[in-house]
Amino acid sequence: MPVPESFAPVMTDDRPATPSALVAAGYVAVGAVDDVPMLEGRRTTVRGRRIAVFRLPAGFAAIDADCPHAGGPLHDGLVADDCVTCPLHGWRIDLTDGTVVGEGARVGVHDVVERDGRIYVRPGAGDGIAGACAGHGDGTGACGPHADRPGARGPSLDGAAT
Amino acid sequence: MSHPATSTTDVLVVGGGIAGQSVCEALRDRDADLRVTMACEEPRLPFDRVSLSHLLVDGKDPEELRLRPDGWYDDHAVETVVGDPIVDLDPDAGVATLASGGAIAFAHAVLCTGSTPLLPRLPGVELPGVIPFRGPEDCRTIRRAAAAGTDVAVIGGGLLGLEAAYGVASQGARATVVHLSDRLMERQLDDPAAELLEPALRGLGVTVLLERQTRLILGPDRARGLRFADGEQLDCGLVVVAIGIRARTDLAASAGLECGRGIVVDDAMVTSHPRILAVGECAEHRGTVYGIVAPIHEQARVAAETLVVLDAAGPGMEVDHGSAGPAPGVPAEPDVGEITGGRTLYSGSILSAKLKVMGVDVVSIGDGDVPPPPGAPAADGAATSAAVHDRAAGVYRKVVVRDGRLAGAILVGDVRGHELLLDGVNNAIEVPDPLGLLADASQASPADLPDGAQVCNCNGVCKGEIVAAIEEHDLGTTQEVVARTRAGAGCGSCKPTVTEILKVVRGGRVDEATYLCPCRKQTREDLAAVTREQSLESVSELSAACGAGRDCGACKPGLAYLVSEVNDNRHREERHARFINDRVHGNIQNDGTFSVVPRMRGGVTTPSELRRIADVAERFDVPCVKVTGGQRIDLLGIQKEDLPAVWEALDMPSGHAYAKSVRTVKTCVGEQFCRFGLGDSMAAGIELEEMIEGLYTPHKVKLAVSGCPRNCAESLIKDIGLVAIEGGWEVSIGGAGAGTVRQTRLLARVDTKDEALALAIVFLQYYREHGEYLERTAPFVDRIGLDVIREHVLDPERAAALMERFRIAKAACDPDPWRERYAPATANQFSDLDGDATPIGPPDRAATLPLTRVRPTTPEAPDARA
Structure with missing residues (x-):
């Protein structure tokens, strides 16, 4: 299948070629390739940042692990070819650029590289942008006051326990 | 569609507007054999003039507004004459002469000549650049001028004028509405209602000049502006005149028919000559000329019945059509019989309009107790009004009561309950508490309407007819209901109500665009067919086969259920799809x-x-x-x-x-301990739960077993509820205890507990096979229909097959997924990747x-x- 342009940083070889060079460039090894099942996400914490790593048909992708809406665990979301749906209220995040579909918000996108069967992650420089509440400026992208807004962008996520 | 020099017909319809078309259709509904000829003056077959403003706003092709396609006229044997006006009518001889020189001999004729725009006698009104707002040609002129940035002045602040101004503003040009009265739409709205339109107008950049009398249109070569009575001037490049209509009576008058403000007709729609009828904006009935669409259709139906009666009586026969009762909105006097011979006669219409003015919903019904124009006499007697007026929210709701009966209403910004109010005005209901009625109306939904309430005022379709059509023909979409009942096929303003009724009848679920994969517009049936045909066993195979689930992935749990169900749970489980x-x-x-x-x-x-x-x-x-x-x-x-x-x-x-699976079976204590118990509800519930646990379903399924009709386990609001009764068990389905609370519907009474459990399971399997993903049993039962469900689950052969498929699926399901603690299904099923030595919380x-x-x-x- 064609490689989306936005995955170019993952797939091209202008990144350091050896594990030691990757570490020197600021990457951290977070596990083996097979530690993340295809079309699922897993979380890691690198230099204090919670990062969700996804394994996609075109390669790996990494974004902030917390949904900008209500802090939902994006690594537990439903994953499509290049999109994840938050399990809490169905917000959809484009894995190629971190934008939240239809919301004007954005989560941080991080560098992720596969070398010799291992996954290396380097936290990106940019923070997420919580478009609806840019004034918070706390860099988490989390947005408490808006947590109650209707967020049913996806399927009904009826999760009542009983 | 050619016509000979002289042709002969039973019914000649003169005029190809909405009225003419409506007469043809009403006639064909009643008689397939009468020869019908429709003569259209304009060079086109009838189009929907009510929707003319759409042409202005979106530049639609006039062809799209055609009321019926060409083929309709052939299919219904309606001869058409297009672009050849009738210039002379001889009622006694029964001959109409066409402008081309041809002639049509007729037994009866219906005049549907409509109206012409009223043009004020102003100096300069004949200049180029002064146009009415009437036909597609006018729309093109207005659009072209607006697109070129021309400032447009609209004379007239009634509905038509506001529509013209909206069209201009939507093209990005400046529009100024010049209105003689001190408020917009003064015939329909009072001051507070009219005021609420102003913010919307301002938002669109439309300027409104009230109480301006135009004295002359400035020239000299073409329209350059307006001068008002006070000497003030307004520059503009185009003047649109929309101050009203005048009935076209010239043909009728020259034929010797009695004309007032329109062609005078009686309650059978017959003019002063017994073989000529008149319908629509050209007709004057009991002193009123109607300029809106709904009465036209009512009149057309009455005219069609009259024509059928006249035809049956034979040529030259006099028929006493009798007279209709009092007008709608006037309570009928008891003991005064109507001599109508079972026929429908016309007693007039309550004027009502539901429209969007500048994007604001407006409904006006009957007598709005609006201030009369200066000089006009005030209405008889004092009206009692009750109103809520919320300027901030842009909402105004008012009901008008005269002599203790509902006479009219004005609703702006929030038109909930307008169907109820229209029905109340039509029937002149007694209103002891106007404020209470206002409150009730804001709570009203189409579900509250009586069956006799008219929903489509254009085509005269009542709620009961719509409900019956939905049930009888198993209609699932608004489109189907419109096609079958014609409700919503007129101006279309009642379509949301039709959809609401459909939802009520179908239990909250309407089939429009029920896609399992909305991104790829694929339905459950589509995807199930692909899965079966290609023997697919996993979501990945299904995605590869047709793309479902690849775009946003949100539908993957639905696909996973589909794949598991089609394969009787012997599918390949993929956790990424869950x-x-x-x-x-x-x-x-x-x-x-x-x-x-x-x-x-x-x-x-x-x-x-x-x-x-x-x-x-x-x-x-x-x-x-x-x-x-x-x-x-x-x-x-x-x-x-x-x-x-x-x-x-x-x-x-x-x-x-x-x-989304079988959840819990709730039980009451039952006969083991309860002194009222008739059945062992605890044991039955435990047994039932054991039989079905672990099975996935289209949506969650909650069950209950009660040991007696006191129903302490709340069986009657469960997806499947069992209740022990004296001598047996009741199995009921489709209840809901959350969201919209619904009581279950009884599926069957059976003699033994085992039969009850088996029936519950057979229904469960039927739901597993036919439910849409995320469709609970309440809407499912409504959608499929209890009768259809009974046909399947109570039929021994079908029930046995359902039970067999249930057993296969149950045998293949995982009774305890928590055992994955010993053998995880995926890598790091419960844990994070490596990371910081001391992860943050x-x-x-x-x-x-x-x-x-x-x-x-x-x-x-x-x-x-x-």
């Missing part, structure tokens, strides 16, 4: 933790189980222990990585309280959630967020 709850077998909570509900069949437990649960809660510092609505115990706030350890410590199987919920966690186990803990 919601997180089904990947880790717990219910995700608002902070990303999970809840753990162990199996407790029938809500029956033991001291040792309770002791274990208590120990686990303490050992894992479980934040909250709660009894659920389904009679289970819920441990809330468990971290994902702790799930396997918690399950191991509990040493109890999963209670499946997280999946979970997201700070204090910053992201408004809720305070209930921690009854540590009530003394200080609240850090205080």
Whole structure:
């Protein structure tokens, strides 16, 4: 299948070629390739940042692990070819650029590289942008006051326990 | 569609507008054999003039507004003459002469000559650049001028004028509405209602000049502006005149028919000559000329009946058509019979309009008790009005009561309940409490309408007819209902009501665009067919085959259910297609933790189980222990990585309280202990739960078994409810205890507990096979229909087949997914990747959630967020 342009940083070889060079460039090894099942996400914490790593048909992708809406665990979301749906209220995040579909918000996108069967992650420089509440400026992208807004962008996520 | 020099017809319809078309259709509804000829003056077949403003706003092709396609006229044997006006009419001879020189001999004729725009006698009104707002040509001129940035002045602040101004503004040009009166739409609206239109007008950049009398249109070569009575001037490049209409009576008058403001007709729509009828804007009935569309259709139906009666009587026969009762809105006097011979006659129409003015919903019904124009006499007697007026919200709602009866209403910004009010005005209902009526109307939904209430005022379709059509023909979409009943096929303003009624009849679910994969517009049936045909066994294969689930992925749990159901659970399970709850077998909570509900069949437990649960809660510092609505115990706030350890410590199987699956069977104590018990509800509930647990379903399925009709287990609001009765059991289905509360509907009474359990299972399997994903049983039963369900689940042969497929699926399902604590289904099923040696904690919920966690186990803990 064609490689989306936005995955170019993952797939091209202008990144350091050896594990030691990757570490020197600021990457951290977070596990083996097979530690993340295809079309699922897993979380890691690198230099204090919670990062969700996804394994996609075109390669790996990494974004902030917390949904900008209500802090939902994006690594537990439903994953499509290049999109994840938050399990809490169905917000959809484009894995190629971190934008939240239809919301004007954005989560941080991080560098992720596969070398010799291992996954290396380097936290990106940019923070997420919580478009609806840019004034918070706390860099988490989390947005408490808006947590109650209707967020049913996806399927009904009826999760009542009983 | 050619015509000979002289042709002969039974009924000649003169005029190809909405009225002419409506007469043809009403006639064909009643008689297939009468020869019908429609003569259209304009060079086109009838189009929907009511929707003319659409041409202005979106530049639609006039062809799209055609009322009927060419083929309709052939199919219905309606001869048409297009672009050849009738210039002379001889009622006694029964001959109409065409401009081309041809002639049509007729037995009866219906004049549907409509109206012409009223043009004021102003100096300069004949200049180029002064146009009415009447036909597609006018729309083109207005659009062209607006697109070129020309300033447009619209004379007339009634409905038509505002529509013209809206069209201009929507093209980005400046429009000024010049209105003689002191408020817009003064015939329909009072001051507070008219005021609410102003913010919308301002928002669109439309200027309104009230109380301006135009004296002359400035020239000299073409329209350059307006001068008002006070000497003020307005520059503009185009003048649109929309001050009203005048009935076209010239042909009728020259034929010697009695004309007033229109062609005078009686209650049978017959003019002063017995073989000539008139319908629509050209006709004057009881002193009124109607300029809106709904009365036209009513008149057309009456005219069609009259024509059928006249035809049956034979040529030259005099027919006493009788007279209709009092006008709608006037209470009928008792004991005054109507000599109508079972026919419908016309007694007039309540003027009502539902429209969008500048994007604001406006409804005007009957007598709005609006101030009369200066000089005009005030209405008789004092009206009682009740109104709510919310300037900030842009809402105004008013009901008008005269002599204790509902006479009219004005609704702006919030038009809920307008159907109820129109029905009330038509029937002149008594209103002892106007404020109460106003309150009731705001709560009203189409579900509250009486069956006789007219929903489509254009085509005269009542709610009862719509409901009957939906049920009889199993209609699922608004489009189908419109096509079959014609409700909503007129001006279309009632289509939302039609949809609402459809939803009520279908139990909240309308089939329009029920896609399992909305991104690829694929329905459950489409995808099930692909799965079967290609013998697909996994979501990945299905995605590869047709793309479903690849775009946003949100439908993958639905695809996973579909694949599992089609394969009787012998599919290839893929966890990436499952919601997180089904990947880790717990219910995700608002902070990303999970809840753990162990199996407790029938809500029956033991001291040792309770002791274990208590120990686990303490050992894992479980934040909250709660009894659920389904009679289970819920441990809330468990971290994902702790799930396997918690399950191991509990040493109890999963209670499946997280999946779209069979959930709980709730029970009452029943005959084991209860002095009223008629059946062993606890044992039956436990047995039923054991038979079905672990099965996935289109949506969650909650069940209950009650030991007597006191129904203490709430069986009658469950998806499947069993109730023990004297001598047997009742099995009922399709209840709902949340959202919209619904009582179950009785499926059947059976003699024994085993029969009851078997029937419950057969229905469950039927729902598994036919339910849309995320469709609960209440809407499912409404959609499929109880009768159809009974045909399947009560038929021994079909029931046996359903039971067999159920057994296969049940045998292949996982009765306890919590055993994955020993053999994880995926890598790191419950854990994170490697990372910082000391990972930071979970997201700070204090910053992201408004809720305070209930921690009854540590009530003394200080609240850090205080």
